[in-house]
Amino acid sequence: MQRVPAIIGALSSGVSAAILTSVTAPSGVVQVSPASTSPTFTEMAAAGKDNGFWFRTVPSDALQGVAMAQVALDAGLKHVAVLYLNNAYGQGLAKEFENAYAKLGGKVAGSVVYNPSQPSYRSEVNKAMADKPDGLFLIGYPGDGTTIAREWISSGGPQKFLFPDGLYSQDFVNDVGAQYMKSVHGTAPGSTKTPSLATFQTEFKAKYGTLPTQSYITNAYDAVVIVALAIDEAKLPAATAIRDAMRKVTDPKGEKVYAGVAQLKHGLQLLKQGKTIQYVGATGPIRFDANGDTVAPMTVWSVKNGELEQLEMMSTERIAQIDDKIGMK
Numbered sequence: 001m002q003r004v005p006a007i008i009g010a011l012s013s014g015v016s017a018a019i020l021t022s023v024t025a026p027s028g029v030v031q032v033s034p035a036s037t038s039p040t041f042t043e044m045a046a047a048g049k050d051n052g053f054w055f056r057t058v059p060s061d062a063l064q065g066v067a068m069a070q071v072a073l074d075a076g077l078k079h080v081a082v083l084y085l086n087n088a089y090g091q092g093l094a095k096e097f098e099n100a101y102a103k104l105g106g107k108v109a110g111s112v113v114y115n116p117s118q119p120s121y122r123s124e125v126n127k128a129m130a131d132k133p134d135g136l137f138l139i140g141y142p143g144d145g146t147t148i149a150r151e152w153i154s155s156g157g158p159q160k161f162l163f164p165d166g167l168y169s170q171d172f173v174n175d176v177g178a179q180y181m182k183s184v185h186g187t188a189p190g191s192t193k194t195p196s197l198a199t200f201q202t203e204f205k206a207k208y209g210t211l212p213t214q215s216y217i218t219n220a221y222d223a224v225v226i227v228a229l230a231i232d233e234a235k236l237p238a239a240t241a242i243r244d245a246m247r248k249v250t251d252p253k254g255e256k257v258y259a260g261v262a263q264l265k266h267g268l269q270l271l272k273q274g275k276t277i278q279y280v281g282a283t284g285p286i287r288f289d290a291n292g293d294t295v296a297p298m299t300v301w302s303v304k305n306g307e308l309e310q311l312e313m314m315s316t317e318r319i320a321q322i323d324d325k326i327g328m329k
Contacts, residue, residue, distance in 0.1 A: 065096025178306030
């Protein structure tokens with residue numbers, strides 16, 4: 001009988017949670033998501049519901065919610081409506097944002113949940129517009145997100161938008177209409193500049209011609225590399241051994257190993273010698289805590305002349321400072 005010891009995925013928090021609770025945790029299979037950001041996973045891990053088999057190479061929305069709250073206020077948006085998808089991702093990010101936003105001095109004009117795959121979201125849009133907000137924080141994915149944004153615009157909603165990582169998509173901007181995307185403020189998990197990021201970008205561009213505009217490509221790359229290194233460190237493709245090796249190949253006390261064939265071969269040689277390594281990935285130096293979580297900076301982005309544009313990288317230190325400020329309120 002064949003047995004898979006580790007999987008990469010899923011992207012959606014809702015899908016990842018379903019797989020984790022019904023398949024991987026009960027069966028003892030390592031699951032590493034490059035994109036599932038719901039804070040629910042931290043709670044599940046802390047409660048022992050994942051049996052230690054859950055990891056993610058993307059930060060929790062507990063970080064993105066704080067970052068977005070500050071981005072909104074920096075943009076002068078002090079009274080925003082929130083429309084969020086009815087799944088673990090939407091619920092978690094909405095909760096984190098609303099808490100941080102209120103404590104930093106903003107006011108949520110209305111918080112409205114929506115279900116996927118509806119033919120129209122006119123009712124939800126009208127509810128969100130009832131308190132006359134000065135902008136909209138839309139949490140979701142392209143598709144439904146496109147329909148909602150169009151109905152918001154056609155209903156006369158202010159064309160000032162906050163978008164999270166799920167809508168960090170050029171296709172989304174194109175489908176809504178670049179002419180309406182003149183006041184966009186977004187966040188998405190970012191990357192610390194490392195040799196690995198430069199290697200990834202160079203090799204990706206050489207193969208595909210352009211750099212990716214979707215979120216989580218670097219996170220997915222790092223997830224695959226870390227699992228591969230952990231399998232080698234484990235000496236056998238057994239899930240428990242791989243689970244226990246995940247932190248050993250990302251140990252901050254270990255010798256640094258970067259992306260690229262030559263570097264990874266060097267890392268494998270160090271492991272064979274019994275040495276400790278720290279894989280420093282395309283997203284930065286990844287370190288898993290007791291709950292399988294990691295931290296990372298947040299990209300602050302906008303739309304300029306119809307194209308996605310990264311404005312700055314909000315550091316983990318800056319996010320921690322904002323979080324500390326919230327905690328004192």
